[in-house]
Amino acid sequence: MATDSSNYQEEVLGQADVMLGPGQTFESIDRDITDIVLTNKPPKAWWIGLGIAGALMGVLMLSVVMLLFFGVGIWGINSPVGWGIAIVNMVWWIGIGHAGTLISAILFLFRQDWRTSINRFAEAMTLFAVSAAGLFPVLHLGRPWMVYWFFPYPNTLGMYPQFRSPLMWDVFAISAYATISALFWYIGMVPDLATMRDRAKLKIQKIIYGIFAVGWRGSATHWHRYEVAYLLFAGLATPLVVSVHSIVALDFAASVIPGWHTTIFPPYFVAGAVFSGFAMVLTLTIPLRKIYHLEHFITLRHIDNMSKIMLANGLIVFYGYLNEVFFGWYSAHEFEMYMIWNRMTGPYAWSFWALIFCNGVVPQLLWMRRIRRNTIAIFCIAIVINIGMWLERFVIVVTSLHRDFLPSSWGMYTPTGWDWALYAGSAGFFFFAMFLFLRWVPMISIFEVKEVVHKMEHKH
Amino acid sequence: MSDASTQSGIYGIAAEYADDASLLEAARQARAEGYTAMEAYSPIPVHGLYEVMGGKRTILPLITLTGGILGLLAGYWLQIWVSAIEYPINVGGRPYITWGAFFPIGFACTILGAGVSTFVAMFAMNNFPEPYHPIFNTPNFEEATKDRYFLCIEATDPKFDRNAVREFLSGTQAAAVSEVDL
Structure with missing residues (x-):
């Protein structure tokens, strides 16, 4: 399929608004998706990517060991900036995760058939991003080996956690989110694992996929229960994903720090999460479809649709920035006004203006259809947005903390090498897991694509 | 396994179809014939099939x-x-x-x-995980996760009679009819 992919794209896929390339049968879908895992040798790019990600995993190990040995003093955090880029990274990763749930659950409830080509790996992205996010608050504890103190279990200290703290809400929300995402991902994959079991050529593959397919036979009863369960999961995941990032926002909003103490945070964090998540999905999708020749499954229409969602969320986020500035002024509150002024002209002004450029200016290019259909342009824009969303959290965390009420306690924060090493390491973990996922699991939902093909055939 | 199936020594008789419409039609006919113990297998969910076979809404x-x-x-x-x-x-x-x-x-x-x-x-x-099931003995059944559709009338059916069932399934648009070993 698609030997000369660039021509194929222009001639066949670029013209009509197709959701899938033409001429696909159930058999060709099976072959194209399962062969990547079962028979094909991984492409060279996979090995290179795995190598780089693996090396970064080493960096992760090293920076965690250093942290455990020497303590959080190896980071740049100090009074008054106690939450450095560890928390920036945590919020950034969680936000990235949210696009996966949006694609798999919310677009499913809205009956957006085009989601079928991208939901499987977007959900995988969610799982790995949430795992990467989970590293940071734990490592930031100072004594990470005491992390189990978060959990309310009867203990000899006779102490219990404070359930009125948003940080405790986070513990529950994020663990519930990770659990539900994993179950949702797995339940949606069972029919495809059965397909893998039946397509497998080697005995070992048959056994392993057979175990994970748990005996799926595709009977009408199975399908009936499966569809009900999947719909229920979509309905459960949708409010959950909104609540998770709202609670992350409340970690900030429930405090009294100017720049944090604002009611706009929960909705604006959720929009920002979807914004950055779609940027990450696009960052992954565009090279992926090229390397694995999946242009007939992930067409320009997918890229176009995702860009539109990104644009819409970008506008909401930008509206949030304008609101923050407006209310900073409108509050007539000395500290609030100074906070905004400090963001725009203070020592970290570069980060604020870079943020406005990345998240406010650059996404406006997405209004143009020509840009939305140019994969290279979209890839670059997605990278810029990823950076912009990281900067947003940097602005919120660092510039709010470094100058609050008392000028005598103002200070500066500079991330150290170990701060950056842990960040790079978390990216290594994320990509390492993604590469293994691509190697072992069908990255596109096979039976859902078949359903779309079936539906298209019966329309004509 | 129940008495009927041990008597006949097989799990049931399965018919293979090329598309969902034939399967749906066959299931409808089987229902009209009075068969109750049957199950259909498909690579994608076929809407209405479960209801045609008399399945109750799940709780x-x-x-x-x-x-x-x-x-x-x-x-x-x-x-x-x-x-x-x-x-x-x-x-x-x-x-x-x-x-x-x-x-x-x-x-x-x-x-x-x-x-x-x-x-x-x-x-x-669904009784998962259940790695073994007699239906996997059906010839060509691994295609059920690719692009073939199956209907199996099980030996536990009170009306089950090898020859009658075989004849009935051959009368539908089946591409193949075969006995399924236990």
Whole structure:
């Protein structure tokens, strides 16, 4: 399929608004998706990517060991900036995760058939991003080996956690989110694992996929229960994903720090999460479809649709920035006004203006259809947005903390090498897991694509 | 296995179809003939098939609801017990039971209870994991996850008679009819 992919794209896929390339049968879908895992040798790019990600995993190990040995003093955090880029990274990763749930659950409830080509790996992205996010608050504890103190279990200290703290809400929300995402991902994959079991050529593959397919036979009863369960999961995941990032926002909003103490945070964090998540999905999708020749499954229409969602969320986020500035002024509150002024002209002004450029200016290019259909342009824009969303959290965390009420306690924060090493390491973990996922699991939902093909055939 | 199937020595008789319309039609006819113990297999969900075969709506949503309610109660109970009974902290005389501040964790527990119970219930109802099943003995059955559709009339059916069933299935648009070993 698609030997000369660039021509194929222009001639066949670029013209009509197709959701899938033409001429696909159930058999060709099976072959194209399962062969990547079962028979094909991984492409060279996979090995290179795995190598780089693996090396970064080493960096992760090293920076965690250093942290455990020497303590959080190896980071740049100090009074008054106690939450450095560890928390920036945590919020950034969680936000990235949210696009996966949006694609798999919310677009499913809205009956957006085009989601079928991208939901499987977007959900995988969610799982790995949430795992990467989970590293940071734990490592930031100072004594990470005491992390189990978060959990309310009867203990000899006779102490219990404070359930009125948003940080405790986070513990529950994020663990519930990770659990539900994993179950949702797995339940949606069972029919495809059965397909893998039946397509497998080697005995070992048959056994392993057979175990994970748990005996799926595709009977009408199975399908009936499966569809009900999947719909229920979509309905459960949708409010959950909104609540998770709202609670992350409340970690900030429930405090009294100017720049944090604002009611706009929960909705604006959720929009920002979807914004950055779609940027990450696009960052992954565009090279992926090229390397694995999946242009007939992930067409320009997918890229176009995702860009539109990104644009819409970008506008909401930008509206949030304008609101923050407006209310900073409108509050007539000395500290609030100074906070905004400090963001725009203070020592970290570069980060604020870079943020406005990345998240406010650059996404406006997405209004143009020509840009939305140019994969290279979209890839670059997605990278810029990823950076912009990281900067947003940097602005919120660092510039709010470094100058609050008392000028005598103002200070500066500079991330150290170990701060950056842990960040790079978390990216290594994320990509390492993604590469293994691509190697072992069908990255596109096979039976859902078949359903779309079936539906298209019966329309004509 | 029940008496009927041990007597006949087979699991049932399966017919293979090339598309969902033929399968749906065959299931409808089998139902009209009075067969009750049957199951259809397909690579994609075929809408209406389950209902045609006389399947009852699953109680899964009820289990989800129950799981959700139990999760909510457990989440609130945990917080109330800890904050008001086991480890009360008096903060300027503020109330111990603050249902509003307990909501986020209560909500997370609701979703967790509902999701986990849905997952467990679906697996339990389908009898997963069940790596072996006689239907896998059907010739060509591995195509059921690719692009072939199967209908199997099982030997447990009170009306089951080898020859009659074989004849009936051959009369549908079946591409092949075969006996399924136990």
